[in-house]
């Protein structure tokens with residue numbers, strides 16, 4: 355429904371990136387924003403009459419919950435006042451399960467999505483996890499709502515969400531860490547810190563851009579820049595030995611999954 359009334363709860367970094375995309379796409383439906391102290395860009399939309407701010411509770415067609423998971427428990431009763439029998443709920447909160455959303459908001463019509471920080475510049479990937487049995491047209495609508503943040507993948511089942519989150523939700527930090535440890539290695543081998551960080555950062559950025567523009571998979575791109583017996587191969591033999599990156603990443607993802615599951619239990 356292009357003219358569905360959307361109520362956004364929480365217009366912080368992610369919430370305002372979503373709402374900015376809806377406004378840019380020229381959605382015809384009313385957009386209501388509920389947030390005690392919205393950021394500057396949101397204040398501009400309110401002043402321009404593009405969105406309504408903190409309207410009295412009334413059922414939304416689509417309710418998007420983008421507050422921190424830690425505050426959801428205390429807010430759920432208030433938020434539930436904006437949920438009617440026809441309201442569809444989309445939560446981007448990490449770790450709040452479909453069952454918890456359904457119980458606390460009093461509707462079975464719930465979906466979760468897990469965005470990542472590159473979504474703030476429209477380059478993210480968001481995992482869509484709707485309730486089982488969600489119709490194709492509802493899926494298409496949920497995807498359209500999330501597209502301001504970048505690619506939308508799924509639907510996936512909730513059982514797979516912790517592993518998917520451990521890749522894409524946490525993954526931007528892995529990319530930043532790669533730049534950090536590359537720079538530190540350069541410093542250890544005599545480069546000035548500024549130069550080492552510039553080289554590491556631009557290289558990680560450039561590799562990402564190359565991958566974005568290429569139909570090849572990551573493994574082929576890696577092989578394309580690795581001459582037999584060359585300098586890169588010498589480094590990769592260290593990084594790719596079984597006890598190095600393959601094993602470390604497997605352990606890191608296992609730790610992220612365990613933490614995600616524990617956090618979900620805390621918000622039940």
Ligand SMILES: NC(=O)c1ccc[n+]([C@@H]2O[C@H](COP(=O)([O-])OP(=O)(O)OC[C@H]3O[C@@H](n4cnc5c(N)ncnc54)[C@H](OP(=O)(O)O)[C@@H]3O)[C@@H](O)[C@H]2O)c1
Pocket residue numbers: 363364365366367368369388389390391392393420421422423425429446447448468469470471523
């Ligand atoms: N950022 C990410 O990369 C990322 C990735 C995946 C999932 N998520 C999920 O996205 C959600 C939002 O994250 P974020 O980074 O956008 O957080 P954020 O910038 O802190 O945004 C949350 C917003 O909710 C507002 N808020 C607080 N109390 C409220 C209330 N009573 N009613 C309405 N709004 C209220 C906050 O206002 P104040 O600032 O004034 O408290 C803030 O504007 C989180 O649940 C997070 O788990 C984020």
